[in-house]
Amino acid sequence: MNNTQIAVSPAWLFAHLNDPDIVIVDCRFSLAHPQLGKQQYQATHIQGSYYLDLNLDLSSPVGQHGGRHPLPNVHDFAEKLAAIGVNSQKTLVVAYDDSRFAFASRLWWLLRYLGHQQVVVLDGGFTAWQQAGYPVTDIIPQPRPGQFEPMVNPDLLVNYETVKTRKDLPTVTLVDSREGDRYRGEREPIDKIAGHIPGAVNYPWLEITDSSGYLLSPSQQRQRWDKLATSPEIIVYCGSGVTACVNLLSLELANIHTGKLYAGSWSDWISYD
Numbered sequence: 001m002n003n004t005q006i007a008v009s010p011a012w013l014f015a016h017l018n019d020p021d022i023v024i025v026d027c028r029f030s031l032a033h034p035q036l037g038k039q040q041y042q043a044t045h046i047q048g049s050y051y052l053d054l055n056l057d058l059s060s061p062v063g064q065h066g067g068r069h070p071l072p073n074v075h076d077f078a079e080k081l082a083a084i085g086v087n088s089q090k091t092l093v094v095a096y097d098d099s100r101f102a103f104a105s106r107l108w109w110l111l112r113y114l115g116h117q118q119v120v121v122l123d124g125g126f127t128a129w130q131q132a133g134y135p136v137t138d139i140i141p142q143p144r145p146g147q148f149e150p151m152v153n154p155d156l157l158v159n160y161e162t163v164k165t166r167k168d169l170p171t172v173t174l175v176d177s178r179e180g181d182r183y184r185g186e187r188e189p190i191d192k193i194a195g196h197i198p199g200a201v202n203y204p205w206l207e208i209t210d211s212s213g214y215l216l217s218p219s220q221q222r223q224r225w226d227k228l229a230t231s232p233e234i235i236v237y238c239g240s241g242v243t244a245c246v247n248l249l250s251l252e253l254a255n256i257h258t259g260k261l262y263a264g265s266w267s268d269w270i271s272y273d
Contacts, residue, residue, distance in 0.1 A: 026096060027051075059071070067263065069242055071263050088151075095121050102242060114153075174199050177204065182194070231258060234256070236259055236261055239266050240264075
């Protein structure tokens with residue numbers, strides 16, 4: 001295991017299931033049914049895993065601006081991480097979901113934003129774990145004492161003003177991570193206005209995995225980003241800053257380290273109209 005690794009297999013996780021320096025986090029969630037992920041977790045989850053909720057833990061309350069999933073308060077989130085046994089610069093966090101990394105990637109990005117590089121996602125997610133026949137349980141683990149000191153890396157994040165002033169610069173590429181029909185404004189199931197930020201190119205987040213939810217190889221990820229590989233600055237957004245993190249995960253797999261998150265994303269952008 002090293003700091004450059006992005007994902008682990010179910011077999012690797014099973015072999016390290018009782019490692020005291022590993023914390024497993026269940027990130028399952030449904031945008032359509034916000035209680036579903038926690039209900040699924042309470043019914044069955046990977047042995048020893050804790051649950052972090054997209055709305056309650058991985059985001060802060062919605063305001064006038066900031067989008068549908070504003071980033072969580074750094075201090076509050078650090079306390080939640082400490083309460084499940086995460087120690088800064090030491091604990092390996094393994095994040096999983098059953099949505100092709102849609103929510104596990106949010107936790108992966110947040111930890112890196114807070115200076116904690118020791119984080120990976122579970123390739124194939126909970127479905128792959130179950131299909132392999134590895135142990136699941138309904139037992140909720142007890143809190144574990146940890147100590148998490150956030151060291152925020154502001155270079156990984158941009159806001160509305162930054163996007164507005166920089167998006168048309170020749171050194172900047174703006175990437176919309178939503179499905180093509182939402183990017184083109186043909187369909188908008190969530191936000192009040194359809195379309196995309198002017199100048200953005202479309203790289204749908206679902207393209208980084210195969211149909212079974214496994215990550216494409218690093219070489220395939222690099223091929224996907226080939227046209228942007230030399231861009232000095234890649235600003236990535238989606239509807240609310242969640243699935244954009246899947247594309248940021250893909251960029252890291254492709255060994256491209258110039259990606260930044262516009263956390264407010266489209267839902268924040270249109271709040272200024």
